[in-house]
Amino acid sequence: MQIDPAKCVACGNCTYVCPVGAISIDPSIKRAVVNQDECVECYSCFNGLSQEHLNPTFVRTVRRVFQTLRLRFDPEPDVCPTAAFSPQELVWPRVVRRAFSDPRVPHESTGVHGRGTEEVKTNDISGRVQAGEVGFTIEFGRPGVGVWFRDIQEMCWALARAGVAFEKKNPITSLMSDVSTGTLRPDIMGEKVLSAIVEIKVPISRTEEIIQLVREVEPRLDTVIALGVGARCDQDGEEETVGPILERLGYRLERAKTNIGLGRITNANPL
């Protein structure tokens, strides 16, 4: 993302809306600037800020007059008064930043928007997680911290060494040059994204082992992890196998997404 210095009036609104704090006001030029190394190309500034198309010279003059009179104009905080943002053409490997950070862009590997995964959301017809299995979503960088692929690599290697299988229909898996070792393409190691999800599936008996493994790797990563665990309910709608393990490990099960089983295969020629 770029900010046109000819349009920017340094109002500062955008410095608050950037999820990773990559925008700041450069006092030497009195304009907002984007730290390209930290920017994850999420487009939150470009898509989220309402845009006015005011004349920059006019706005700067008004701001100077207000400053002289010690008056504070209290504009809406989610507006770019001069529509100063302009997306840049992204090329490989930087384009992966947007693919993982801008939720409006579908992942080419899965065709799914957002982080590009279906998980247990469609488990009622995909059967991705069966009885006796547990699905893990290990999400890096969330909430609002971001993650470098080199950190994701650490976890992928550790999981592969433990002999787990990575979900095939997952954007991170699609970026692996060697799925058996969990090795990601080397040319994306210097890219940062807002968040990314690694998905694996193991027998329920390995639940504790996987959680311990994640906990062992976490201190080596310079980011946060949001851990999700998916399980199949029994025919009465009860889930009494995975939940108790998680509670025994000290987790409070406050929130969940619940697939209520209304999906069915309707395509004429389903996969």
Place this chain on the structure above:
Amino acid sequence: MTNTLHRYGPSESFRDDYIVFAIASKGRNDEGALEKQRRFLQLALPFHPVNLGDALHGGALRPSSNMNPLDHWSRDVRPDFQAVIDGLNQATTVAAVFDNREAAENFVAAIKAEDLGLSVNISTSVEGAEQCCLAAGLERHSVGYSLGFEGKTEKLPDEQVLLLSTMCGHGMVSHALARKMLDWVREGRRTPEQAAAVLTRFCSCGVFNPTRAARVLAGSGNAEKAT
């Protein structure tokens, strides 16, 4: 929508937060999904959702690409649900957000009766979803638990900010903007509803809950504890 899963807060804080969303599985039931998803959104209207959205175009309160400067003094904070329904032009993930369990229960019952064939999920507290299924006569098929945040949690902001910013799991609502709105409400520069509307506009798939946000903003200084 994993983006609704990891909302921060104890179960009690989700008493006014029920997200019901519909998704098609690629290659299995995505043919004709667009019309079914439009129907899903229409069915939500009688139950008075607080937000409605699709993953491509956003929610019922959106930013403007050509805002009138005079709007600074008369910003409209009313959601436009019909615009969401009319704007849906491609099958994706669609969601309806409710601020009370009764509405969510009734909507789930209506979706069950309609038999759209799409996968439908409820994102709220574990107990809240169980109650919705019970009321609709449904058995849960699968459950995805949130285990919260781990790792370098020292990088995270305070609890009140997290209560707000994690309502957009895609991360489009920044911690800094949530902090700014908390401060502005405390200083009397915006009402909780106005500040909630500002945050809602950044959510790109319409799952942000402005009712819960306004409650958190109004109660700034009384942070809900996670434990």
